[in-house]
Amino acid sequence: MDHLNKEKDIREDIAWAQINKDVLRSLEKPRPMFWVLFGLAVAMFSVGVGCEIYQYRTGMGVANMNNPHMWGLYIATFIFWIGMSHSGTLLSAILHIIHADWRKPIYRFAEAMTTFSLMTAGLFVMVHLGRLWQFYYAVPYPNERWTWPNFQSPLLWDAMAIFTYLSSSIIFLYVGSIPDFAICRDNAKGWRKTFYTVLALGWMGTDRQWRNFRVAYLTVACFLIPLAVSVHSIVASDFAMSQQPGWHVTSFPPYFVAGALYSGCAAIITLFIVLRYTFRFEEYMTMPILDKVARLTFAIAMVWTYLNLIEFASVWYGHDPYSKDVLIQKATGPFAPFWWMMIFCGSIVPFALAVKKFRANLTIMMIVSLLLNLGMWLERWMIVAPTYSHGYYPWTWDHDQWPSFVQWGIVFGSFGWFGLLFMIFCKLVPSVSMYEVKEMVYHRTLANKHSREA
Amino acid sequence: MNLNRFLCIAGQGAARRLAVGLLLTTAGVLGASAATAASKVEQPIEFPHDTHAGKMGINCLYCHTYARRSAVSGIPPLQKCMGCHQNIESVKDRPRIKQLFEYWEKKEPIPWKKVHDLPEFVRFSHERHVQRFYFKQERPIQEACMPCHGDVKGMTVAEKVQPLSMGWCVSCHEQDHRIDNVSAKTSNGPNDCWQCHK
């Protein structure tokens, strides 16, 4: 019974009214600081928009891509954001299925993260297109030209997978927060009242509603898990299905999924700390929970490292001299600094999570989580760029191509966009699931009672 | 693909556009933009096709002489018009003919307006279609031209009666057509993108 002598995930004597009060406080009129940060996000986003407009009117050339560097930061960042999106699903869906109830206080914002990062990723697919205004050619719909997209193309699978994943995770997020909307409705005034009334869909908390709710929630959760796995496997097959050296690797799909969960968890840690600080959620986002998330992250980090090593090994001992060539270039060529940085951030830094003392220190956790995310972003870039600069065909090798400010600007902007959405979310939707926390408290008390009786 | 069939049955122009439009608005828009309705064009001289092709029954290829040899059917050179009209005293004083003579004296070509204009990236060959549907199948010329140009006999200046849009072309290329007037062998139009897209 060692969990007894451990610090508790959540206080069991906390009053339900208290929970409502604390959480609803996060929806109150924002402090000035909020507007400052908000303005910052808007500024970042508009930088991105500016760059995109420039690129849209002048042509992709301004991104300083070339032959062979046909794809650039866009695709890399696209994968990064898709990866991010796995956090929510992991916490809410997977942990929900396996009844890890410590997830309850933190899954809501994780899900939001899923949705928003997917929306961001979607944008990058668009930004990447040479003829954005013709994107609808990729949509399979019966049209006057009698033409259809090419269903063989991984890119098309991508588009479809992402769309499905996005829509279902939105549903998941929404369904999951209906009871909370009801609570908000009951406590809100003015336009917020109507707003929440609409969203709450007349939730009264009757037994029947609860029963249906549970079924619905579970169903969507189950539906979401395979999606989450498939979506990143498909993103992986964008590369694995192609035949370029360094991409044409069977282990890519699991590798990508692991990477996704990894970056997802890292991002959760970051936002966990941020929210805990801004909304004073110490009561709910407690250190033990952070500790659990951190340990989970560490585990995934090790899985990722393992898969990484597998990939290197398979390339190194494989028959394909070209891929080996690329691998060597990654380690020694012009991209070496970034590549080693990625190894460091991705495989070395996580060991900090293995240290209990560090796990207990918010500052360190913050830094670590940011480093992890950096590492994961670099990983994606190191998948895309080196293969181009050193592919099959030596005549087109290009080692001094560097993304132009346009590319950097749009990547930068995407973070603004994400922040923007997230801040709006925090002010409209309770970022801690009230009803589930109540459940959690209730279960814990029961559990303790039993153990005391025993 | 069955859907396509359905659309095909739903037929050309409006009906199909409606069907598509119901299925997806974007498509509806495209369809509409593609199939522009019959439009009358202001020409420098209001040339009466009905008289020439209809009353006189002149073979289309007599004036549009390049159609059998070239991708473009060609607007008849001024010389062609004069070839006949110099000797037709009866109509010399008609206003249109007067105009014609003016151009001739100035030795400058008539700035006809294009009626059946395809996008510049389309590689369409009159030659092939005329060869197949007129010479090989030995149909009357009007019949060979009608599917695209409509019943010119009934028009004064030519009017665009078909959408001349991709789907419209494909709908005909997908059908089987007889090789010639003797054998029962049929074949459909080419379907490589590059056959029409340049």
Next chain:
Amino acid sequence: MSNINRRDFLKVLGWSGATVAVAGCGNTSVESGAETVMSYVQPEDFVVPGIGVYYASTCTQCEASCGVTGRVREGRILKLEGNPESAINQGRLCGLGQAAVQHHYNPDRLKEPMLRQGGSLQATTWDKAMALLAEKTGNLKGEQFALLSGGLSGHLKVLVQNYVDSLGSKNLYVYDALTPAVNRAVSQKLYGTATPRFHLDKAQVIVSFGADFLDTWVSPVHFASQYAQFRKAQQRMPSEKARGTLVQIEPRMTLTGANADRWIPIIPGTEGILALGLANALLKSGAAAKNLPAAVVSAVQAYDKARINKETGVSGEVFDKLVTLLSERSPSLVLSGPSAEGHAHGAQNAAAIMLLNVVLGNVGRTITAPAKLPFPQLAAAEGNSAALTAFNDGLAQGRFKTVFIYDANPVYTAPEFMKLRDNLQKAEFKVAFAHYLDETALEADLVLPLDSALEDWGTHIAAYQSGGIELTMQQPLMEKLYPNGTRSLGDVMLDLLKQRRADEYKGFADYYTYLKIALTRNKGAFSDAPADDEAFWNQALSHGVLRVKGQEQPISVNAAALDITQPAPTGDDQFPFHLVPAVRSGFRDGRHANLPWLQETPDSLTTLVWDSWVEIHPKTAERMGIKEGDILEIASKNGSIKTQAYLFPGVQPDTVAVPLGQGHEALGRYAKGVGVNPFKLLDPVFDQSTGELAMHATRVKVSKTGAHVKVVKEEGWSPLPINTQQGRKLVATIAADKANLSKEV
């Protein structure tokens, strides 16, 4: 067909930007009545809209005079292709030739005559201009007039010559910076003909001392097709079933060198020594010494292997291989090229090299005499640089009052030491017949814009005739772009001649009629010419080639006439490097630098574009700590240029090479300010016997400036100092004797 008619069916039909589609602008529906469609008033029945018509003409991009056919659609010339009728290029055409359309459509072409008023050039009219010419040449003493022209041939040459005569002047200077004049002179001495025919296809071995016959030398396209025969064993006579072997000996690798089985770098100027060494060794190994004067035989004794190695830098082993190769395989062919001839002792070098053909008994087998041209007045007058020297001296002494310049850009091509720009000012009235406002035109007082080669009439007889003599026809491929702006030089010359000898020339309305009459009059001179004049003329135009009945003549050998004495190689501590001004097939002497296609086409060997560079051997570079892209200063006694370094293994270690043709101060938007002009550096060294400017005799010193740029090149990044296949099987190479050619087609 009459001239009037031509104009009508060459008319441009309803041209607008829209005629060429921009794909994917996404407008899948086209509004009716938006565009007008034009038709001919009176069509020629062979002109069908939508179908290209081909007209034969002649390429004037270089002296080779290849036959071309132009594809004309709706009255626009779209593309030039080789004319299969022409024995010179047999339907093939090099990049330079194809780029002629860009001369024609060039945005920087002169569109109207310009007259210098108050220091600057102002637009004027042709009538004013012609009147002015009449005035300026009216009461002029013959010796006060000079005409500097590029290479001339055919009837234009006659007209120009006659005009110069009509002024009582002797000063017609035909100048070309790049013609192998030394070679011509020595050939004349040795073979009795300046332009012997070479039969590359018949040779088993070709040893070329810097003759870049695949790219820039004499008649590249023709030699290229012969080279193909020479290489493709299966296409040769059964008697000689071997694939021809090519050895190239030169300080800087040319395209021909790049295709050689053996490329031998040599210290510039010592080619003659090597040649004599070979002769010596061959004679020792029992080559027939017939028709070799004893003097020569004894003279070559002095050149033994040790000396060769010491003075030329060619290793004994390589030397031996070469000797065996030449003594085993016959017939062979030895060519002498610019890099051997561009020295003070260039003629001796050439002589020593050509002597090998006598030693090897190639004369009469792989080298024969050209047929005799019945009308010498039409024969090509090839330019030479001695002409420029003479012209420049005349200017310097202020002997010329009125100067005409046609088809030459001396201000750009003349070396700094000539001070030509200043000397030009001494002539009081300078007329430039030009296509562009080039450096020379800018100095002129009157600039007269000429028709492009694709708008003009003309006849050409190439100096180098591969088989029977060909007279190639040049005819307009479309109506003039600037009908009132540009004129044909032929027409201008006729008008000028009418000013002088009205009665003599009144019969000729214009250049066109002049040509027609001139040709139809003596059509007897051409083989299979129809009796009827019109038929003959139409045939001439449709084929673009007239075969001249010229009787064959045997080739003679006069080795005694040769001077083969070789000076001892000299060093120069202050200027340690030899400078090779490398000719680029695209730019030649720089006149084509404003053609975007040619600027964008990578240099075959360095793959650089849009710039100049200095080629330096990697080892030398390493020694001097030079990296690719470092800006180097190349300084000779007469000036210096700064340009980027390119590490190039195909250059002899004490030699640097800078490509010609770039570094224009004017000419046009694509050429201006691009790269540097090595002409300016050249030392005042001249070939002793011919007075030709010795292009390869300049010594320079190389120093780093510290600046560095990214070299813009086609070749990819490579971890090695030079670009290799990185172990991929891209270009596979097989030993010639391993290859099984018997099966090939």
Next chain:
Amino acid sequence: MSTTYMLRDWTKLRETHPQPGPAAGHNEYKWAMAIDLDVCTGCNACVVACYAENNLPVVGKEKYSHGQAMHWIRIERYWNEEDIETPHQGAQFLPMLCQQCEAAPCETVCPVGATNHTADGLNSQVYNRCIGSRYCSANCPYKVRYFNWYNYPEQEMVWPEPLPMQLNPDLTVRTKGVMEKCTFCVQRLTAAKNTARNEGRTVKDGEVTTACAQACPTGAITFGNMVDPYSQVSEKWRRQQVELHKDQQDKDKNGGSNGLRGYRIFEELRPYPSIMYLERMRDTKA
């Protein structure tokens, strides 16, 4: 490509391995090339010919330096690794253009099917359909696909008046954001096929050729129809014992010491390229 065709063509053109002729759906034509590297001198005539025929934009120095040149055919120049010091055996030239692969890596990955296989065994690129995902180029082992990074017709140095009058009306000028590549001069092929059809025959050997092959001063490039067993090109392939549908030629199986010069680049990647190169020869006695 309507659905009917889409499905039919895929089964026909993708599943069967490309035996020239009906098996692979080549009814009358299978265009292919043989390039003899022994006579290719690297003179760049083909490159200029391509610019002239296919309305290729001249991008200028600055864009060239970014690797954004648009040449559909490029002459590559390699040096021999053995004698880096002095290239005694000269340089190695390779004309590289779209290999018109039978199982083209680019075709399968295009999301909109803008590039797909024609019944003549060409690898078509439909500019109007292209949305510029650049996946095709990403997957091309030869990197012979070129992307319109800018709207070249609008760039003032590219086609200033009157240069546009030279543009070939038989094909378009590509706008920004679309991929383009060598088409084997499809506009010429189509014209030739039309003429042939009108006369109720198929195109004769030598009746049509590509701009590069036509210009080549040494005739290094042979172009023709592989379905026609008597065409020059199929003759060459046969003599070299190179078969279109093999990813390893029988002649190469036992060390390949048979003196035959024919080979295809990156054959082992199984794109089944339609261009056969003939090995360059060097006389070792020289």
